[in-house]
Amino acid sequence: MTSSLNGINVAALTQFAEGIRQNPSNAEAKFEVHTRWDGQTRSVATVKSYGLRGQSHARDFTIVADEPPELLGENSAPNPQELLMAALNACMTVGYVATAAGMGVTVRSLEIDTTGALDLRGFLGLDNGVNPGYDEIQYTVHIDADGTAEQMEKIHQEVMRTSPNFANFARAIRMVPKLVVNGK
């Protein structure tokens, strides 16, 4: 028996899950991003570490964002809305292929098209009754795989039930801000 399917090491995933089942205090994954304004509408985010089971793991990634010219930027990078949707799709992608692997289903290809519309009266502060964010996000998952229709529907439901970023879109998150002005 091979322990890998869809590139996912199923034996390692099962062992990882079993370790957390036996000791739920190991279940925390902590993510941290530091962002620096780079002038105009451009920002550079750096990722230096993340925490898993209380242990810090070094990372070294940069994520640049900017706005297109119509939204007052220089178009040097994807904008915050595109990064947000990419984050959703990336998370669901992992969910589909890992869930399928766990069920013995081979995924041949997977693509996700995601779209959402903002009402800019919210961002521009023109109307307090307008949500500045998305009321609704539409996405289509194109998956080629060898599962039965029932298995594919089960995988689809499982991703909606367990994907962290699906939950982050579908649920309200408590925001805890702190403002430091001129070092104080």
Added chain:
Amino acid sequence: MTSSLNGINVAALTQFAEGIRQNPSNAEAKFEVHTRWDGQTRSVATVKSYGLRGQSHARDFTIVADEPPELLGENSAPNPQELLMAALNACMTVGYVATAAGMGVTVRSLEIDTTGALDLRGFLGLDNGVNPGYDEIQYTVHIDADGTAEQMEKIHQEVMRTSPNFANFARAIRMVPKLVVNGK
């Protein structure tokens, strides 16, 4: 009088807002991301266009995501959680510098540190009572600027009121999925 502050063309921003105020049917900004699974936990998102006031504007960006080895990936890119936080920070960054510019406040520097913890029992499907996403996101905004304490607090409140991605975190979004299996 200069029309640009914090790199933001205040005259253009005012004109843009005025155009939308006069004709709210121009307020829609539509974003679209296409994601393709690239094996294992890696995905590649492409951005080809966005829509503003019913007009399509060409884009050409790629956003890659992967997971670290402990989460079964190859560590080739930031992970979905880091992209999500980068999207939040990038959006709020635009909000702070544009709002400050509109109030005549010069921003010298702006940094945002954001952190959140997942309980992986949610993602692993081990406990239906566990939220797979973030219950809470903490962030600290370090801003150096020439505004009064009252102005800085007003800018801070305004960003929470008008930032699209702050709203996308703080509010639940209606998710409208479609599943296409083997082309059907």
